[in-house]
Amino acid sequence: xxxxxxxxxxxxxxxxxxxxxxxxxxxxxxxxxxxxxxxxxxxxxxxxxxxxxxxxxxxxxxxxxxxxxxxxxxxxxxxxxxxxxxxxxxxxxxxxxxxxxxxxxxxxxxxxxxxxxxxxxxxxxxxxxxxxxxxxxxxxxxxxxxxxxxxxxxxxxxxxxxxxxxxxxxxxxxxxxxxxxxxxxxxxxxxxxxxxxxxxxxxxxxxxxxxxxxxxxxxxxxxxxxxxxxxxxxxxxxxxxxxxxxxxxxxxxxxxxxxxxxxxxxxxxxxxxxxxxxxxxxxxxxxxxxxxxxxxxxxxxxxxxxxxxxxxxxxxxxxxxxxxxxxxxxxxxxxxxxxxxxxxxxxxxxxxxxxxxxxxxxxxxxxxxxxxxxxxxxxxxxxxxxxxxxxxxxxxxxxxxxxxxxxxxxxxxxxxxxxxxxxxxxxxxxxxxxxxxxxxxxxxxxxxxxxxxxxxxxxxxxxxxxxxxxxxxxxxxxxxxxxxxxxxxxxxxxxxxxxxxxxxxxxxxx
Amino acid sequence: xxxxxxxxxxxxxxxxxxxxxxxxxxxxxxxxxxxxxxxxxxxxxxxxxxxxxxxxxxxxxxxxxxxxxxxxxxxxxxxxxxxxxxxxxxxxxxxxxxxxxxxxxxxxxxxxxxxxxxxxxxxxxxxxxxxxxxxxxxxxxxxxxxxxxxxxxxx
Numbered sequence: 001x002x003x004x005x006x007x008x009x010x011x012x013x014x015x016x017x018x019x020x021x022x023x024x025x026x027x028x029x030x031x032x033x034x035x036x037x038x039x040x041x042x043x044x045x046x047x048x049x050x051x052x053x054x055x056x057x058x059x060x061x062x063x064x065x066x067x068x069x070x071x072x073x074x075x076x077x078x079x080x081x082x083x084x085x086x087x088x089x090x091x092x093x094x095x096x097x098x099x100x101x102x103x104x105x106x107x108x109x110x111x112x113x114x115x116x117x118x119x120x121x122x123x124x125x126x127x128x129x130x131x132x133x134x135x136x137x138x139x140x141x142x143x144x145x146x147x148x149x150x151x152x153x154x155x156x157x158x159x160x161x162x163x164x165x166x167x168x169x170x171x172x173x174x175x176x177x178x179x180x181x182x183x184x185x186x187x188x189x190x191x192x193x194x195x196x197x198x199x200x201x202x203x204x205x206x207x208x209x210x211x212x213x214x215x216x217x218x219x220x221x222x223x224x225x226x227x228x229x230x231x232x233x234x235x236x237x238x239x240x241x242x243x244x245x246x247x248x249x250x251x252x253x254x255x256x257x258x259x260x261x262x263x264x265x266x267x268x269x270x271x272x273x274x275x276x277x278x279x280x281x282x283x284x285x286x287x288x289x290x291x292x293x294x295x296x297x298x299x300x301x302x303x304x305x306x307x308x309x310x311x312x313x314x315x316x317x318x319x320x321x322x323x324x325x326x327x328x329x330x331x332x333x334x335x336x337x338x339x340x341x342x343x344x345x346x347x348x349x350x351x352x353x354x355x356x357x358x359x360x361x362x363x364x365x366x367x368x369x370x371x372x373x374x375x376x377x378x379x380x381x382x383x384x385x386x387x388x389x390x391x392x393x394x395x396x397x398x399x400x401x402x403x404x405x406x407x408x409x410x411x412x413x414x415x416x417x418x419x420x421x422x423x424x425x426x427x428x429x430x431x432x433x434x435x436x437x438x439x440x441x442x443x444x445x446x447x448x449x450x451x452x453x454x455x456x457x458x459x460x461x462x463x464x465x466x467x468x469x470x471x472x473x474x475x476x477x478x479x480x481x482x483x484x485x486x487x488x489x490x491x492x493x494x495x496x497x498x499x500x501x502x503x504x505x506x507x508x509x510x
Numbered sequence: 511x512x513x514x515x516x517x518x519x520x521x522x523x524x525x526x527x528x529x530x531x532x533x534x535x536x537x538x539x540x541x542x543x544x545x546x547x548x549x550x551x552x553x554x555x556x557x558x559x560x561x562x563x564x565x566x567x568x569x570x571x572x573x574x575x576x577x578x579x580x581x582x583x584x585x586x587x588x589x590x591x592x593x594x595x596x597x598x599x600x601x602x603x604x605x606x607x608x609x610x611x612x613x614x615x616x617x618x619x620x621x622x623x624x625x626x627x628x629x630x631x632x633x634x635x636x637x638x639x640x641x642x643x644x645x646x647x648x649x650x651x652x653x654x655x656x657x658x659x660x661x662x663x664x665x
Contacts, residue, residue: 012633015648047635186591189632224538224575225631227644265534265573268629282533283565284572300530343634344596350635372597381592385629417634419596431595435629441572 003036006054010043010196011228018051024069028076042197044111045351055080063093104353105337106313110197116235121200129319133208134253138168141212147323149335154308155412157401166295167213170303175215177206178306181222182264182271185384187343187415191309195229199236205312208319209305210257218259221276224266233261268439272487273306286441287487331357334400342368344417361395375420383412385435386492388499425504430458432496447490450481461508511550518543519551523558545580581624582617587641590627593634602638605652
């Protein structure tokens with residue numbers, strides 16, 4: 001068997017030098033006259049081990065990491081030894097507790113093979129969901145999604161099955177499936193990882209959604225900050241069309257479905273679904289009033305399913321394995337798996353897929369290994385820039401939608417950003433307001449003006465200017481933004497601000 | 511419009527003709543070709559799409575990606591979002607300002623670099639992050655920044 005060498009082409013792996021490692025593999029092999037096949041796989045999400053080089057030969061598949069280009073030649077010379085025989089040798093990567101202890105449902109294929117190989121995708125169970133969906137009625141597909149308990153993974157956690165039902169029940173000559181791939185939350189990268197590592201799963205999920213609601217056209221709205229994901233998706237769409245997975249006759253079913261990839265232009269607000277629809281129509285990304293719901297009047301006024309990348313990807317495994325199998329994971333009303341993304345000041349950062357209900361501590365400490373700096377952990381922001389800051393004392397909070405809400409927070413898209421004890425929480429509160437002032441679409445006053453006033457008031461508090469008065473004013477301003485904003489941008493910006501005030505009041509009294 | 515502008519705009523309009531809601535795609539294509547979306551290109555784009563000039567200008571102004579005047583030959587985007595702050599991007603920002611002698615939304619006098627903030631590059635597990643052209647760089651310390659700039663940000 002030819003030696004196969006895997007070096008991820010993922011954005012973070014490349015940012016850590018994976019492209020140079022791949023070049024070193026080719027060079028070192030040529031110099032030694034070794035015949036090998038280089039595979040640019042996606043990442044498994046163990047970013048703390050990237051660049052993670054894996055080899056596969058008669059002795060099986062084994063990993064090495066993090067690898068520098070100058071490690072490659074010497075590793076080749078000693079025949080890529082098993083675990084224990086070289087400081088970089090990890091042995092079977094899937095057996096590492098960091099990966100083995102996860103419950104991978106959506107990310108089973110990530111990092112295993114070539115993301116653009118239809119053969120690899122099929123060999124790992126790909127298109128089983130779509131094949132099954134094509135044999136079901138639209139209502140049966142929607143029922144399967146309902147049975148899975150899947151809730152929107154973008155952050156709002158709306159039941160996906162109910163959304164699909166609404167679109168299915170709305171009569172129209174044209175309906176759309178829009179994939180929200182504008183993953184703007186700080187601390188999140190799961191959509192990107194999935195699109196770069198397993199793009200066909202997203203395409204499959206969108207085709208299933210199209211079949212379920214009677215839509216023949218789909219759009220992927222991808223943020224422009226993700227150039228590698230764009231490159232992968234562009235090729236994946238062409239391959240899917242050539243293979244008859246997209247087009248006028250999806251897998252020989254006679255039904256049509258095709259996908260258009262659209263690039264955003266750097267605006268956080270376009271992750272809000274109605275703003276995204278305006279942006280897809282080529283306009284400024286202004287938030288729309290609801291109702292009408294996008295499910296009834298969405299893109300170009302037609303009934304539209306707007307789902308996050310992970311929700312659509314999950315649809316493919318739900319259809320393949322059945323809604324009940326998916327719902328068997330999780331707790332309470334949070335069914336299935338949570339894709340936690342560990343970032344910031346974290347030793348073992350990366351993507352951790354676990355059933356809903358694991359505690360924050362388990363994810364941050366057992367998987368994350370604590371802070372990268374080695375200092376004490378002080379705060380964790382869960383759910384992106386509109387998520388709350390939780391202190392160390394609340395790490396026992398279970399990661400499910402309801403428990404997080406009870407703790408005053410939200411899971412959002414699953415981003416978990418860790419801060420050590422050097423953080424100044426009044427500065428983070430100020431940043432929340434500043435970010436809102438930069439990224440507000442400007443349609444409603446509480447968000448557009450409130451965020452600017454918020455920065456000013458926090459500056460005064462930090463400067464010690466009539467502190468009690470300004471703290472009270474900030475509280476009132478937060479009420480106004482929560483009650484009066486049109487969407488979650490203005491409505492949730494007070495969440496990080498207030499949690500910083502509640503849990504870290506001493507940082508506002510310096 | 512000069513000849514080059516005309517060619518880029520015509521090609522962009524032609525490439526996206528018939529697509530639904532194509533304005534943002536067209537603006538990306540124009541900016542890829544010309545380095546910005548110059549004021550002269552707005553009227554022909556508006557006319558071709560049956561929009562007002564104000565509607566086109568509004569879109570250019572709304573999105574951070576689009577610029578009306580050319581930037582530096584390389585655009586350095588520094589991620590200022592929370593995960594990068596948790597890893598001390600503030601220290602990196604101060605270093606870059608000093609090293610390049612410019613702040614955000616500015617271009618060095620020799621036209622080599624522009625500096626722009628960005629809010630999340632999806633590289634949050636290995637912060638702080640930079641993007642230059644299509645390359646993202648991880649765990650960028652001030653020292654690492656100096657190495658990168660000395661090698662012209664080649665990945």
